[in-house]
Amino acid sequence: MSVISGDVAEVSSPRVTVRPSTAPEFPTVFGRELLGELSSFAHRPYLVVTMPDLWPSLEHFFDSNLAGVHMVSSLDLETLTAQVEGLPTFASVIGLGGGQAMDVAKYISWTRRTPLFQTPTAMTTNAPFSHRALLRTGGKAVALGWAVPEGVYVDFDVIRTAPGLLNRSGVCDVLCYHTAHYDWKLAHDMGKEERRWPYDEHLVAEARLRLDSVLANLDEIRAVSDEGIRTLMLAHRWGGTAFHNAGWNARHMDGVDHCYLYCLEYVTGKHFIHGQAVGLGMYVGAELQRNEPDLVLDALRRTGVDIRPEAMGITWDEAATAMRQLAWYVRFADLWYTVADARPVTDELVERIREKLYATFD
Template sequence: MEDTGNEFVTIYGRNLVGELPNFVHRPYLVVTMEDLWPKFESFFDKNLAGVYMVRTLEYEQLCKDLERLPNCKSVIGLGGGQALDVAKFFVWNQPKPLFQVPTAMSVNAAFGHRTAVRFQSKVRYIGWAVPEAVYVDFDVIQGAPKILNRSGVGDIFCYHTALFDWKLSHERGKTEAKWPYDPNLVAKSQRVLDSVLAALDDIRDVTEKGIRTLMNANRYGGAAFHNAGWNPRHIEGCDHFLFYSLEYLTHKPFIHGQPVCLGVYVGSLLQNNKAEEMLDAIHRVGVDIRPEAMGVSWDDVAEAIRKVPWYTKQAGLWYTIYDEVPITEEFIARVRENITAKFGPWQG
């Protein structure tokens, strides 16, 4: 099948943040996080129109904040998924050139067209923004906490469970008419997943090879939703649904890849789909999926697993293994036992 969709222009190098004031449209707005700004403030000059510190992804509050933004001719997204998503949201509502600078490999937000905003804690992907370029600075990425970089595998490992869910739906006659099963898309996502699974040590150690491998994979994944005709089936499934359920129940912020990787393992186990291999990969790359590492409890995770079928129905999400296999207390106990056996008891 012919490929007609494009992925975002992506530039790798060093001192890329320092070069931004030399070419972005002036004056410019920087969208970032409070904990990051002190590290990067010195790179910007008198043409800085203002700095927006991201504190929420709730749609209503973002709309209010939009009205108070300073006048600017371009927007720089500088940070992780939240900062990059909010930068996209602002540009969608007030069109102007966008320059995206991920400070970690934690998510694929830099490479996606839509913004993940919340409507009363329920996630929706809306909007449209294409950056002039995405700048991946090796020094910036390598200076980020390792857990942020390593957790970026979550948005790639989820292809494993998503592809199974899509095939299952196809076999059961539950596939959406607008998203018919497409072996070509399956093969593309599988190739990208395989490339990441082959570079786990480099990704764990955040080498240049690891950065290029994971960011190129996320470059594919970020654009894949749009490039498949707004079809998410080959890139997301039950893996993310557990994350959404956990977020909905706890109202807590997460490092995206941790609950997604948890969702990958739980989904793989439900699917009887190489679950131990995926758990080994998650452990080897250095993503801790124990609840305590995410600031929640095993009771929170257990309730989130139980609630996934309910959450997906009320949120209008698609057919996955959760619609087919009932959740039992024995299954939840098995999840806890296996994760504890792999990572060890929590000592924090």
């Protein structure tokens, strides 16, 4: 199957040509002191969508053309709809923060039909670069709306002020292409692929290019250097629009890795740093797939993404329960076919995962 080292490839053959996307990615600008410029070009008056913990240190970048600030408190669609009704009049939306601020900014821009400017403050997910807002309704995730920002502004110095783990965990949303590719091919071979998403080796090869660019820069990403920020954010930029650009298909990006995250949320009732929990799911999935788990684990160790349950605020027993419940959960939640359907998580496997996990991150 596709191989994380890049040395060998049984599925994504190097001979497979990449068929370039026919739809654009979002305009993205890298630089310094970008936040202070927003008040000079965002349509006035503007609404800032951000988080309570960020605003006090960033408020001084905005001037008297600020119509208001929406502090993100909920991703629940019904709650958010009511909150948006209470907002003042404004002419543009500035998203300022991590994935949640980006998603809510998209939703508000969509419902009020105003221009959108996105300023991510961390590299956690590809939310700044995707069309739809990932919200919740009735306890389930829903990707809703349509928002193409005028620009996504990535300020190197702002990104570097985010907690290190938040930034570094962003690699997992790209590294997981490794396990996703195995799952898509497996579904194809088992006759279980979705009719609308037949296995496409060109798409897999295109995703592989982004995965390889991140793998080649893990040390820079760990250091959150300019080069590391550029590499990871450009991979996110591709991944963000790839869902739309592949015909609302994420098979080349998400697999058992994300299934495990959703199962872990269900089992524990808790929320996690997205990439960190996806990282654990990716390692569990690679073990189940017998798809170079040691290389997956080594990439996480090198990047400094600790995926031990304790590092994400849960116990080993909770993480292990989610592993044992995975096969049940994916049918309960009606997720697409992955290795979780094809192979049981045995006690031996859970024990091997535990031993290797604690030996790696000690």
